[in-house]
Structures are given as structure tokens and as C-alpha cells.
Amino acid sequence: MDDQLTGAVSQLLEQAATRATSAQAAADLQAALQRLRGPLRVAVAGKVKAGKSTLLNALLGEELAPTDAGECTQIVTWYRRGTGRQVVIVPKVGHPMPAVFSLAGALDISLGAHAPADIDRLEVSWPTRRLDDLTIIDTPGIASISSDVSDRTLRVLTPDDDRVPVVDAVLYLLRHTHASDFRFLESFHDDELAHGTPMNAVGVLSRADEIGACRLDAMEVAEQVGIRYQREPRLRRLCPVVVPVAGLLGLAGVTLRESEFSALRVLALADPAEIGELLLTADRLDRRATQVPITELERQHLQVRLGLFGVRLSVELIRDGYAPTAADLSRELMQRSGFDRLQSVLFRQFTQRSNVLKARSALAVLGSVVRAGGCSDADRLTALAEQITSGAHAFEEMRLLDRLRTGRVLLPEPQAEELDRLLGGSGHDAATRLGLPPDPSADQVCAAALETLSRWRSVAEHPLANRGVQAAARGVQRTLEGIVADVRAAAPPG
């Protein structure tokens, strides 16, 4: 069905392109078409020092983005799949031109004669599989702004939907703040680029290990904070899922080297009392005189790469036998840093529905071109677009989810949660929607779907249910009918 959707939308865009009345309109539509067929665009947004670049590097699996506050994070940078390594400067005025760069740890791009203010964006093409499905966009950190609150927050909470989104989805990096802090929502600073809605935003509670003071239970503490964030109604409307991630640890997990593992092993096998002293503070790890056969340089390297928490955790994992090899440790670190979970959330929230998200972005482009008078036969194109949006059930599901999450469908909490799940809020596969354990049998799926269907049918038909609820219940019925039909088609009874 999703492929049908992509097909229908690209067909419509092609049609519109033939009716374009200006070169600009034609170019816009062509770009939209390419974007529809290309990878999903995800922006990483958040405040200064929120750990954006670290997380980005973890996602890229390489240390590309400079992690110290340098000039480059002042400029929007796109990371996309390329056949070779290439960096292109796209100025605000004029033609893109290749930039000179070097790889000294992180990417060091020379801007040449360009002033940072004149540059629209940098485009980094890199040959890595991790960019196959995603184009990642690094945004400049939002600086702390002082206390003019009301208007801005209101704008973030009620975004107008006419704008054409530059990205398809947004990853918001949140730091540990208090809900009553007006800066709580500052990470959601709304701009042209990172324009999230509850449908395409995921929150990341970054530098999670520091919340629990780098103690071994730090991630559990961060988990609690994440849960508190998810309960915060305002935040839930902006991004319903918040994942605590220790970015540095995730990056270390992705890129762990054998030499680093052996250094950690030396630490793990040494006298526990001495190691306890050594790992007491960051300073000691760097330069305490010790009998443990490991140089200061190695220790400092470990701390830069893994952080104090990372070293403490790795030593513990190796000592307790969880990580006999570098590969095991790498796996453990990725899992414990929350990075694995983030990836699966990204997969569920973005990749699984990337077609829908991209189609939505493409239709938004078409809409703005048509409104601006860029096409002849505007009415017919609008009608066709309308037909696609109202016809595709995926769109309907998204619309209902959006309404549900922004509080426009009033339901008691358990029912609302179920509705969210059924509409694909936590994942698109049938098992996730029905709340079944992974890989259920066809019969299980069928039975669960039918049972749920009858329940929601009665909700839809309840005479006292209001219109919003009725519409939502009808939408869910259609989702469930689709699931039943799919199961039956795949495995005919008997």
C-alpha cells in the first residue's frame, strides 16, 4: 500500500511538472520528486552543548562531526550517502563548490573565501551504508535565549502547517531540565529547518550518563527522567517518545577498537581496590600514579573516547564476564548507552513510515507550488492531491494520530494508549499494533485483531460518543480490517 502511495504521489508530481508555468516551479517539483525517491531526511536539533555532534557521529558510525564547539557546528551540515568522500559548500548566493577538507580525527573543512554567514549549508557525501536510508542534517545549536517566553512557546506548540518542511523528521536533543523551566521547550526552537510535529519527532535525553553522576546506575536514573518527560503533556504533544542516550558511549560502542578493549581489559583484571581508587574521579583516571600496567596516555585516550562512565561500565562488564571480547563489549555498550533503543525507535518511527513522511513532504511542496500559481490546471491537481491524501489509509492514520496526540480526540488514558498503538504510533507491524509478543502466529494475529475490532466497533457505534472519537474508532476499524485481510491473504485458512 505504501509503495502504491509513493507511486501515486510521484505520478502526480510528474503530471504537475509538465504543467509548470515557470522554470522555478518545475525545478521545485523535480527536487520534490527526487526527494520522494531519495532517503529520508532527519535533522538533529537541540541546544548548544547538548551533544548533537556526538550523537551524529554515533549514527554515522564514524567521527566526522567535530565534537568541540568549532565553527563548523555554526553551519547547517548535510551528511548523505556518496560514492566517494566529498564536501560541497552551498553558498546562499551562487553555485555550490567543492571544499577542501582534511580528516584529523574529525572532519576539518576549510571554508576558503566564504564567510560562515554567507553559507547556506555544507554537504558532506560519505561512502557509508549507514546513510543508505537516512540523510542526516546537523543543525547549529540553539543558544540560550533570555526570558521572552509566551509568543515563542505558543508558536512552537501550534505550528502552522502551510510551510514546506525541509526535513521529513526531527531528532530533538533534550538536556536535563525541570518542567517548569521556560527553557524546557527551548530545544524545540522552531525554525525553517527543524520543524517537528508529533508525527515525525523523537526526543533524545542526551548526555544521559551525567544525570546520574556517572554512577553505574546512571542509565536507570536517566530512564526515570525520560519517563517523567514522556508524562509531561506539553512534551508528549511535541515528541511522544523520549529515549535517554549516552551519546559518547554509543559512539564508543559503534567504533570500539581492539586496542581500546585490551586497555580496558588490563584495567578490569587489575586489583579491584586499586581500580576503585583510579576510577574515583576523572582526574585520577587521567593522571594518578598507579601500578596498573597502563600508561597515562592510554588512560586519557580511554577517557576521551568513553567518558568516565564508559570506562567504569566497561571495566565492570569485562570483570563480570559480560564482555569477553571486543565485539561483546561493543554490543553491550551500544545496548546500555540507549543507542540500540534509539535506533529501533528511529526505525519504527521514521524508517517504517518513511514513505508516508516523504509523500507528505512531497505533497506539501506541490501544494505550495500550486498555491503560488506555479502550475496551470491548479484545481485538478489540488483535487488529485486531495484524493491521494484522503484515499491512503496511512495518511488517515497519521491524521488521527496527530489529532489524538494533540489532545483533540478525548478518550480515557488506557483507551487513548491503545488507539495510539493501533494506529501505528509505536510501530507499523501487526504485532506491535496489537500489542502482541514479537513474531506471533497468523492465528494469534487474526484472533487479536478480530477481538479488538469488535471492541472498537462498539465504541464507534456508541450513541453518546462524540464525533472525534467516532472518527478515530472508524479509522482504527479500517486499520484492523486491513490487518485481518493481510493475514488471510498471506496464509489462507486450512
Add this chain to the structure above:
Amino acid sequence: MTHGDAPCTGIGGIHVKFCSGCGERNNDTEEFCVSCGHFLGWSDSQSSPAIPEPTDEPRPALPSKLRAAPPATPELQIAATLDGGRALAMARNRDDIAARLGEVGKRLEHSDVLVAVVGEFKSGKSTLVNALLQTSVCPQDADEVTVVPTLVTFGDPALALAHLQASDGAAAIAESIPLESIAEYVSESGNPDNRRRLTSVEVRLKHRMLQTGLSLVDTPGVGGLDSAHGVVSLTTLDAAQGMLFVTDASQELTAPELEFLQQALQRCPLAACVLTKTDLYREWRRIAEINEAHLRRAGLDLPVIPVSSFLRLRARTHPELLQESGFEVLAEFLATSVVKSVRLAAAKSAAADVGFAAEQIGREIAAERSVLVEPAKAGQVMAALTAARKATGALVAPTATWQQSLADGVQDLVSDIEHDLQERLRNVLRDAEGIIEKGDPKDSWTDLEGWLRRQVAGAAVANYDLMALQAQEVAEAVAEMFQLDLQEPLLMTTIAPHQSLSALSMTSRDKLQAPGGRFGSMLMATRMAMFVPMALFGLAGGLLGVAIAAPVTAALAAGIGQKIIRDEKKRQLAYRRQQARLAARGYVEEVSFVMNKQTRDALRRTQRQLRDEFQMRAALMHQSSVRAVTAAGRALQMSPPDRQARTRELGTQSEALRRLDRDLQAVTGQSVAV
């Protein structure tokens, strides 16, 4: 190591307890986990729920300056002058002056040093207070946040008091609470949005560091520096003598932090910037340098002190960590820069009082002496003294101009301040209503509420500042009236010519005691009597309790037309806006009610204090002039040998007086070394 192990419950829990932080097994007598420093709970021995007497601890001593003052401090010097003054007063049978000096001495002994701990959300303020005292009185948690200011001060036995904001604006109520359940009162989970309406929690501990008169206030971190709490925290600095601004080593000082610091330093210039969590961040040295540069650039002169509270708490069991924790530097700062200079200021204030007493005695001696030495001028002197007696007599009378001026001044001030507050609050309310009109309260309420609280707190604080300033002016005006009433210049010129007294530079001392001249100590007391805004903490949180949530929707039967639904939506929006407006107005009204009551009380307190103080002075002065007339009259009647003996006696007394004067100069001439 048992770091990762699950707590083993099989082992009898009587002699062992497990750390909830890291799982480490600890002896029952430990209060802090020996592995991670996590607080384990009060020691089980029922007899001493409080901190064990710290002197028994084998850990290194704090800088000795905190304990006992070494000799030749201004306090000791002033104590000597107090004794001298008292002896002199007794010699002249002035029990009233002696008693007055006794009071001054007592006040000097009990002068407290209040240090406020302020800083951003989660910067480690409570932990810093705990680490400083090596206790666990302030609840600390990775996610929990303090919502009520906590005052930690000396007391034996240890106890905790919760100060409540009475709903009708009446005087605050103090309620005794168990020490181990402080968390239920001051942290967010136990007291969400400060529903208990506490203005503060006071903890009294028997601790060596506090015994010196040092008290610490842990301010709420909730909402950050820019919130209502942050604004109100600023005013606690008015009552504090020292400030510790806390920021952690995870990142450099932010713009809001610097802004806050700038305002805070104007209220409390004795401050240090404490960089916490140095144990977690290897780059803390660089952050400290960057922060120093930030402060320099902003023109703020305060030291950056990097500390690790974690190490300091752990130093209880591992004394060798103390040096590494950086707390020695902090304790040193508190001991020298804060405590010492506060003590010096107190000594100077006491010196002013001794000076006043000396002046009274000096006047008597001078009168008697001038009659004895120059009998020819006796008639003139007697006339002047009689005139002075009349003048001081008028000063004591309830009809004295200064009394009128005080009563009128305070009266005017009350109405001025009330009007100012009304106007400020009305502006806030108007802005709030504007915002409500622009949006749907369903979406914006939470933010609006925070905004409103901050604005209201800002208005209240500005109002308070105005009151403090104007009260000071009233006090100064009254002091001026007092002088005028006294016709002192006349008095001084009549008596002063005698060369034996010219060395007593009574007037020059006044200049040394700026600000406030001879009334310096009084005006200082005025400022302390005004400390109102603590009440705002009770109001800053949990204001409305009104949830402008989605209202009950009418069940709309299917088939009702679109228009009706639209109208219904409009109606609901209007209803929500109305609700929001009412809530905002209700809150503002309540704040205005409480603040007005508080302002009135504070001003009345100030009035009473000023009146008592001036009245006491007037009485002393009147007594002096009455006695001067009597003594001069008696001297006139004396036989020549008696005269000679009396002259010698007076010579000794004025010699003592001169010594006293010299000692006072020594104290007041010292500058505060920061």
C-alpha cells in the same frame, strides 16, 4: 567488589545495609556508602539521630579560623572598648549606659553570618551544603529538585522546623518536623509545586562549623534562575552576608547565569563562584579558566573555587580525599573572606554604639570640668546646660518633631508602597490577559503560569526593593530631625572650647562610620527588619491549582450540524479564556493581599524599631544633660580642696575616655579585606 551485584537480602540486615546507589555493602554505623558516598540513612543508634559530634571525628580539622578568633581581631578589640566604656559608665553612676553597652556586647557575640547558596537547576546546591557540613540534611537526588529554601543553622539538640505561609496573610507558623522526613517538605515529589505552602524549612544542627555563627541557605533550584523562584532567591541575598554561586563543570557559565550573577552581586558582594562536580569532568580546569575569563569580561570580581562534593562526602571515611575535594579552599574562603569581614562590620557597628556612649559620658565630664576650671564662665555654662536640658527634654517628649516625622514618614510609605505594588501588578495582569486573548489557554496555560509567576515575583521584588530604599530614606530623615531637635551645634560650641576636651574628636568619628553616620547600626537594623519576600516562596509555587485542561465536552449526538460544533468550540474557547483570566486575577489578588500585609508588618516593625532606638538615645541624652546640670551645680558649691580632688578625678576619667576613643579609632579605621 560488589559493585554490580544485586543487594543480597539474605544477610541479616541488622549489622549491614546496602547502598541504594551502587549496591555496596556497608556497616550499619555508616551514614554514607563507603564506595560511592551515597547517603544510607541516619545511623540506627536511636540516641543520636543527628550528626555525631564532629570533634570526635579523626578527619583533618577545618581551617582554625572558623573555630576561634585569634587575638587582636576587631571583635576582641571592640570587646575591650566595651569593657572600658562600661567601667567608665559605672564610675559615673550611669547604669543606663552600662546596660546599653552590655546589650551591644551581647549582640556582637551573637552576630550571625548567613551564606546563601544559589545556582541553576541541578547544579549541585543541596549536595554542596551537605558536603560542606558533611551531613545529609538537604535531600539530594539525580532528578528530584528542591522547592523550598532550607536554612541550616546551629542548634542543640538538632531539629527541623517548617515555616508555613498562613493563608490569611497572618504571621507565618512554624511547625516542628522530624529530621529524617525533611525530603517530604523540601523536595518536589514530597511537596509538588510547594502545595504545603512553606516559606522555608529551618534545620538546626549541632555542628562545629555552624557554631561559629555561620548559617547556610540552600535555595530552590526549581525552574532555574529565570523563574519566579530565581527572582525571589535574589532577595534572600539581601539578608545574606555571603553568597556561593554554584555552577557545574559540565559546561561554562551561560548567559542567564552571568546575568543573574551580575544582579546578585549588587545585593551581596561577598561571593564566590563554586564549580561543582569536578570529579566527573576531566576538563574542569579548562572550564574553570573559561569561567574566570567570563567573569573578568563581565567585570565581576569573584573567585572561582572548583570542588567535588562527592569527594568531600567520601572524606568522612577517607580523610586523605579532603585535599583533593577542593573544599579546603572553600572553607578558607568562608572563614576569611566572609566570616571575618562580616565580623569586622559588626565590630564597627558596635564601635559606633560605644562612641555614642562615650560621647554622653564626655559631655557630662566636660560640663563639670568647665565649671571647675573656669568658675568665671560658670553662669554662661549653666545657661547653656540648662538650654541643652530643655532641648533633650523636648526630644524625649512624644510631641518631638522626629516622632512626628517618623510616624508620618511610615504612614506615607505604606500607602506609597501599596500603590506601587498595585500598579506593577495591574500591568502584569494586563499583559497576562493580552496573552490569554491571543492563544488558547489549553495549550499555553502551563507556560503562561510560569511566566505569570515570574512576572509577579519580579513585581513584588521590585516593590520590596523600593520599600527598602524608601524606609532607609525615612530613617535618615528621622535621624536628621533628631539632630535638629537637639540643637547640638549650639551645645557643642558652648562646651567644646576647653582645650582638655578638644582631643575628643566626637564629630570626626561620625565621619568614619559611614554610611549612616552615627546611626549606622540603627539603619542596618532597619534593613534586616524588612526581610519580607521569604513569603513569596510560599506563593511562588503551586499558585492556582486550577487546571485549565480540556473542559467537559458536551456529548454531541450525531447529526448536529457543523455550525453548532463550531459555535460550541468557540464557546469552549471563550470559557477556557475566562477561566484562565479568573485564575490569573485570583493569583495576583492573593499575592497583592499577602504582600500588602507583609509590607505593612515590616514597616510597622521598622517604625517600632526606629522609635525604640531613637527614644532610647533621647533618654540617654536627656539623662546626660540633666546630670550635667546637676553635676555642674554641685561643682559650683564645692570647697576649693574638694574642687581640686574632683578636678583630678575628672582628669583620670577623661584620660580613660581618650584611651577609649583611640581604641575605637583603631577598630573603625580598619578596612574590610576581601
